[in-house]
Amino acid sequence: MDQHLEVFIKVVEKENFSKAAEELHMTQPAVSQYIRALEETIGTRLLERSNKFVRLNKAGEIVYHHAKEIVALYTKMHYLVDDLTNNASGPIAIGASYTFGEYILPHIIARMQLQSPLISPTIKIHNTKEIIDLVSSYQLDIGVIEGVFKDDSLNAEIVSEDKMVIVAAPHHHLLKKKNEIDFSELAGETWILREKGSGTREAADNLFQLNEFAPGKIMEFGSTQLIKESVEAGLGISLVSRWALDKELANGYLGEVQVRGLPFKRNFSILTRSLFQTKALKVFIETLREYVASAGHERKHL
Known part of the structure; x- marks a missing residue:
């Protein structure tokens, strides 16, 4: 993948060339060179610089948004290929609305970790609208929301x-x-x-x-x-x-x-963007279905 985008994203998120260079294990001049080269390729300045801050301009905001999507897609492609020969492993970005995320998701993650300890989940809890936006922009591999979602841009499935x-x-x-x-x-x-x-x-x-x-x-x-x-x-x-x-x-x-x-009564639904799923994502979805089915069965008998 083009390293220029990774360097650009890091500079934006750290708001500082030297901090970005330190985290990327590069020199500050090298980071500056990458940014200049990217700006030359795009054809315009992307960052407003001063001694105190580094900020995105309007063009930079567009590039940053798409760069995040490109990096996320590249990472997913890498793990999909890797999955062909390896066990379920690697990162999975999970998002959930508050009720599911705070009261159900921790139990699912615990069960998944027992079965597949090489999977490394990261979790974001937001309201339903924000989860939908994050899945749509490839910032999450999967989102779990409250209610029913109707939009052809995402794959939706009622799970509980x-x-x-x-x-x-x-x-x-x-x-x-x-x-x-x-x-x-x-x-x-x-x-x-x-x-x-x-x-x-x-x-x-x-x-x-x-x-x-x-x-x-x-x-x-x-x-x-x-x-x-x-x-x-x-x-x-x-x-x-x-x-x-x-x-x-x-x-x-x-x-x-x-x-x-x-x-x-309402429903919980899962949302995904990509047609291809890593083994880690498949394991998470299977674990989720098993947990809500067993927990739902127990609740009917309470």
């Missing part, structure tokens, strides 16, 4: 069902009701929800629309764990995945509000 319930603090008045309540009885409650762009927020919005319901007050928080802690503290109620509630429900930190028509 997710049940979502409404939870409240242990002494909340809604938990004292003996029978199921109607959704309309939640009109006066404060709802603690994820931000727009997250799969969990999309599920909540879909549930509200389905019940022709408009929450009177919404508080937006950026993580499921923060939402659970806030609900436990009595700030309001929330719609949360059952996958994320095992410890809280078992220990009585939160209670499930019995609402007519719930649990609300």
Whole structure:
């Protein structure tokens, strides 16, 4: 692969020629020469330089974005060829939305490491929209998102069902009701929800629309764990995945509000960009399917 792109990416990410040279085990003049040669090839300056900083200009932003994709594709090509004769090994970049990434993915990674210790996973946790963008730009080998994805640019597959319930603090008045309540009885409650762009927020919005319901007050928080802690503290109620509630429900930190028509069901889907999969990626997908199938079977009998 053209080393000019690797040097350029490193300079951009370190924002400094000398730091990039140190990490690349090169001299600073050599790094500068690579950058000048790349700029001559492209036909324009890519970086704004001063004694204090190195920054991308508009042309540099375009080159950096595509250079990252080129490097990712080259690395994937290398491991695909290597896989023809070797066992599953090497890096795999995994992305997941928050619910799956924080409460399910660690168990899958642990199981995969027992079976294939030569695989080296790196994990990024973002909301659903950001995971889709990272898979689309080849920054991730695979993404696991909440909901169903419909776009021909990526390969999508539903891998598990997710049940979502409404939870409240242990002494909340809604938990004292003996029978199921109607959704309309939640009109006066404060709802603690994820931000727009997250799969969990999309599920909540879909549930509200389905019940022709408009929450009177919404508080937006950026993580499921923060939402659970806030609900436990009595700030309001929330719609949360059952996958994320095992410890809280078992220990009585939160209670499930019995609402007519719930649990609300959605899906977890996997997204990939390339038609070719390394052995490492295949092993991860197989492990994921096995884990969610076995865990889902156990939950049905609880």
